[in-house]
Amino acid sequence: MFAFSAFANAQCIPYTGQAMTGGNTYCLSGNLSVSTNISIPNGTTLMIRSGQLQSNSIQVDGILEIGDGASVQSTGTVKVGTFGSQKNSKIKLGTKSFLSLVGSVIQEDPTFGGFYPGTTSVIEMGTNSVVEICGTFTQQSTTYPSVEYMGTPTGKAYCIAKADVSGGGGASIISDDAQIVTIAMGSVIGLGMGNSSFCGPNATKAMCPALWPEGLSEDKASCGNAPIIIDDIDGFCTKPGASGTPDGYTRFGITVQQKSGAWPENIPNGFLAMESKNKGFVITRVQHVSQVPQSGDAIAEPKEGMLLYDIQDKCVKLYNGTEWKCIQKSCND
Structure with missing residues (x-):
């Protein structure tokens, strides 16, 4: 559950695209398109309570808070934090909210490479939230993960990079939370996966079918998939x-x-x-079987109706006589 309780008693200034000043909380309820660059100063919070904010570039030195079901779409670059500033900054996403960017995301390191520890610039993701980055993704920090999961323990969130990803090298990791599903469709340099559920580099649906969300196009030039992914989450049918x-x-x-x-x-x-x-109840566990059986698979001669757990793809698979398929929620029509 995503809550705004920390700001419940704060005076909330309606946000209409005006310049923001430090120490204030600004709120948007509804849709707004801002043609100029947006700057959120340190100590300032911009809360998107509902609807969608459309913008060019965004500099987040304070907090950008995207509430349950709300969204932010940007045609430019989003920067989180300022290198060496020793100031905290973050983007927070609520349940089924999304951040979709045509441009790039740059997470600058306020600790100056760990020289000033104790401050962070992070993205916090709620249950079934989506961050879709169609430009490059750059993380400078080597001392803390850049993406954190804040949703229900049994949920998940998607962090999708359609272009190249780079980090600060060394101990630099994307996330230490298994609920963060990281899909890197380009190259990955200097950034480890941590404990996140990772697919990449050069990820395709065939590479990790159990992690790939419905609605995500394999076309790297196709941007704006986030709302489709949100709509398809829990979109399975049920019958009595x-x-x-x-x-x-x-x-x-x-x-x-x-x-x-x-x-x-x-x-x-x-x-x-x-x-x-x-x-x-533990069924047979194997390292990996390809969707279409190949030599070298853990199961040499699969039989129709065979079940197993694929450790690499992290799912229970059923062999239908032709292919291994991850079992997913659906109606048996």
Whole structure:
């Protein structure tokens, strides 16, 4: 959940594209297009509560806060922080919000390469949020991750770079959060993946189908995919369970709990039932199988209906007789 509680009692100045001054909080509710460059000074917050802000370049030395379902689109460059300033700066994205840029993102390092520790310039991402960078992405810091996940523990967020990515080298990493899905469609130089769920460099959907979001075009020149990705998140269909008289009942069961007299015979339409309050079911795990079986795959002769967990692609896969496919939420029509 993304909250504005830190600013609940602050005076909020309506934002109409005017120059901002330090120490103030500005708020936008609705859509606004600003043709000039936007500068958010240190100590200043610009909150996009709803709707969309369209702009040219943005310099963020304070806080740019994009609320739940809101968005920012920029045709220019977005800079976060100023090198050696010793001042904190950040971009914060709420649930299902997005930042989409035709230009580049530059995260400058306020610590002067770690010489002045204790300050950061970061991007904080909420559940199912998207950052889409169609220009280059440059991170200067070598002492802290540039992207942090702030959403629900079971959620995720997408950080997508369609052009080249570069970092400060050494210990420079994109994120230490597994919920951050990083897709680098160009080269990656001097920047490690950290603990993020990483696909790249030169990422394609075939390279990491389990990480690739629906709605993301493989065309590097296609910008503006973020709202489509947002719309497709949780866009799977659901259907009610079958009703009526069961065809039969479960005859076999494995349990580590105290067996009740009616179990497993009281479970309809099953063949085998297994239960535990503190144990998981582990299927076969392999390093990797290609979508179309190839020599060198972990499974030499797959059979139709075979299931396994692909460690590299981080998903449960089903072999349909022709291809290995990651199992995803959908209707079985």
